[in-house]
Amino acid sequence: xxxxxxxxxxxxxxxxLLNAVPHGIAVTDRDCKIVAINNTLEALTGVMxxxxxxxxxxxVLRSNIARRGRTFRDVLAGGDPMVVEGDIVSRDRRKxxxxxxxxxxxxxxxxxxxxxxxxxDLSAVVSPAGLEGDSAISESIxxxxxxxxxxxxxxxxxxxxxxxxxITGETGTGKxxxxxxxxxRSNRGSKPFIKINCGALPEALxxxxxxxxxxxxxxxxxxxxxxxxxxxxxxxxxxxxIGDMPLPLQVKLLSVLDDREFFPLGxxxxxxxxxxxxxxxxxxxxxxxxxxxxxxxxFYRLNVLQLHLPPLRERESDIRFLINxxxxxxxxRTGGSVKTFSDEALRLLMDYAFxxxxxxxxxxxxxxxxxxxxxxxxxxxxxxxxLAHTRSASQPSAASPLFSSIPERPDRPREANRDWxxxxxxxxxxxxxxxxxxxxxxxxxxxxGRTTLWRKLKIHGLMSPTEPNNEQG
Amino acid sequence: xxxxxTIQDSSIAPRFDQAxxxxxxxxxxxxxxxxxxxxxxxxxxxxxxxxLIVKEGVxxxxxxxxxxxxxxxxxxxxxxVYDGVIGSxxxxxxxxxxxELLSGMILPSAQVE
Numbered sequence: 001x002x003x004x005x006x007x008x009x010x011x012x013x014x015x016x017l018l019n020a021v022p023h024g025i026a027v028t029d030r031d032c033k034i035v036a037i038n039n040t041l042e043a044l045t046g047v048m049x050x051x052x053x054x055x056x057x058x059x060v061l062r063s064n065i066a067r068r069g070r071t072f073r074d075v076l077a078g079g080d081p082m083v084v085e086g087d088i089v090s091r092d093r094r095k096x097x098x099x100x101x102x103x104x105x106x107x108x109x110x111x112x113x114x115x116x117x118x119x120x121d122l123s124a125v126v127s128p129a130g131l132e133g134d135s136a137i138s139e140s141i142x143x144x145x146x147x148x149x150x151x152x153x154x155x156x157x158x159x160x161x162x163x164x165x166x167i168t169g170e171t172g173t174g175k176x177x178x179x180x181x182x183x184x185r186s187n188r189g190s191k192p193f194i195k196i197n198c199g200a201l202p203e204a205l206x207x208x209x210x211x212x213x214x215x216x217x218x219x220x221x222x223x224x225x226x227x228x229x230x231x232x233x234x235x236x237x238x239x240x241x242i243g244d245m246p247l248p249l250q251v252k253l254l255s256v257l258d259d260r261e262f263f264p265l266g267x268x269x270x271x272x273x274x275x276x277x278x279x280x281x282x283x284x285x286x287x288x289x290x291x292x293x294x295x296x297x298x299f300y301r302l303n304v305l306q307l308h309l310p311p312l313r314e315r316e317s318d319i320r321f322l323i324n325x326x327x328x329x330x331x332x333r334t335g336g337s338v339k340t341f342s343d344e345a346l347r348l349l350m351d352y353a354f355x356x357x358x359x360x361x362x363x364x365x366x367x368x369x370x371x372x373x374x375x376x377x378x379x380x381x382x383x384x385x386x387l388a389h390t391r392s393a394s395q396p397s398a399a400s401p402l403f404s405s406i407p408e409r410p411d412r413p414r415e416a417n418r419d420w421x422x423x424x425x426x427x428x429x430x431x432x433x434x435x436x437x438x439x440x441x442x443x444x445x446x447x448x449g450r451t452t453l454w455r456k457l458k459i460h461g462l463m464s465p466t467e468p469n470n471e472q473g
Numbered sequence: 474x475x476x477x478x479t480i481q482d483s484s485i486a487p488r489f490d491q492a493x494x495x496x497x498x499x500x501x502x503x504x505x506x507x508x509x510x511x512x513x514x515x516x517x518x519x520x521x522x523x524x525l526i527v528k529e530g531v532x533x534x535x536x537x538x539x540x541x542x543x544x545x546x547x548x549x550x551x552x553x554v555y556d557g558v559i560g561s562x563x564x565x566x567x568x569x570x571x572x573e574l575l576s577g578m579i580l581p582s583a584q585v586e
Binding site: 046047051052053054055056058059060061062063064066068088089090091092093094095 | 481482484485487488489490491537538539540541544556557559577579583584
């Protein structure tokens with residue numbers, strides 16, 4: 001241990017100071033070896049401070065953030081504090097989520113003599129209710145907001161019935177993962193979980209994929225194909241984007257759900273199946289029913305149990321956890337150290353509405369971790385599209401006439417408890433008014449491509465009925 | 474008998490689920506039979522490591538921190554576990570053969586590495 005550090009500790013007040021803080025604290029020297037740990041950390045790790053003295057810190061902490069000590073050495077080398085979330089395995093063999101604040105310990109002449117590591121127990125807020133004991137699922141679905149807790153509480157209940165489940169929610173909210181979680185926890189968990197995207201295939205192909213065909217049913221059918229229903233025998237068939245299923249197929253699906261049997265294409269013998277259906281859609285099915293695009297009887301048949309996944313903008317308290325989760329995820333994948341966001345960048349991310357939800361957040365974090373060459377991700381490393389949105393929303397900049405001309409965005413939906421679609425519609429109208437109807441300028445101001453704006457105009461019914469069905473500038 | 478140690482460089486890996494390397498040694502209760510062999514794991518996974526331990530017919534595991542569910546699994550499989558061990562794997566193995574190893578033990582080698 002170096003002399004400077006010994007000198008500091010010799011003043012005698014440090015043990016009492018460390019013990020006064022209600023968090024686990026480890027103090028290390030420049031070699032990341034323990035100098036002292038406080039009572040709280042002793043209780044967590046089961047290692048006494050005297051025994052831990054001189055031991056490499058992560059052997060005592062048993063964290064998942066150390067990356068063979070690189071995380072600590074990075075802080076020592078960089079001189080900047082780092083906050084990172086991870087977990088430890090405690091003396092009683094529990095995995096406890098922790099926020100680690102790693103701060104270089106410097107003398108008055110700014111010489112780094114070691115580290116102080118503070119562990120903040122997050123278990124009270126991170127544990128997803130209802131999913132304890134299922135680590136594979138709870139690790140893939142992250143959330144502690146009240147809305148997600150409601151979802152987590154429903155998953156075991158839905159898993160223990162045979163009824164069809166309809167999962168609704170915007171794109172990127174994790175409908176697939178929830179469907180898989182329900183399947184895994186059900187009695188069918190050991191049987192197949194087959195997913196098919198009803199919106200990705202043309203009608204004829206979707207029919208043959210779902211129900212299979214027999215040899216000779218059509219040109220090119222050189223052998224029997226079992227189809228997804230038969231592949232999922234005994235398990236669960238997950239029909240995603242069910243709202244996009246063509247009407248004729250909806251009839252056949254309804255018939256299978258009622259009778260639990262069907263004829264494969266070209267087949268003469270009925271096939272009996274025992275399959276549970278979980279369906280998902282990002283479309284408002286009730287509206288599609290009233291528009292005649294979705295069969296009402298099928299809607300009621302599928303909608304026995306309904307689970308709505310909240311969009312990310314309604315899960316404000318989860319955003320930060322998800323950001324940290326993805327930072328760790330990409331650091332592990334690339335083998336680099338865990339990066340952090342600067343306060344300003346983090347504020348912009350928290351202000352952003354994430355219309356693409358978790359998928360978009362994940363992509364933003366992946367973009368930033370790849371683009372940023374430093375340990376800390378700054379505002380300049382954020383995707384430009386996101387900057388356009390957040391700046392327009394929160395701080396119109398005089399330096400940028402482009403951004404300053406965007407009308408002030410309405411209140412955040414979580415504050416005003418309003419539907420995002422209505423806010424988006426209002427935002428589009430305001431921007432088009434500002435640009436006197438010029439869509440190219442409006443798209444630029446909104447940070448979208450013209451096609452995106454055109455698509456959204458269509459969604460919100462902002463196209464005039466006489467307008468041709470292609471993009472107009 | 475077979476013993477497996479989760480290792481990180483020359484030490485016992487701090488955590489079972491984060492280990493990417495294991496050492497397997499055969500012994501008669503007092504001395505080793507042949508050289509221990511080292512296996513590099515394709516990725517960190519407590520599940521896959523548990524499978525490996527069962528498939529290899531390991532009788533005893535020496536590791537760092539381990540979650541209760543895996544600990545219970547090994548007890549159920551009648552596999553002895555010495556967890557929370559801190560120090561070099563060579564010393565841990567030696568202590569084990571001498572019958573002196575305990576769970577949660579901080580070996581002298583932990584302070585000098």
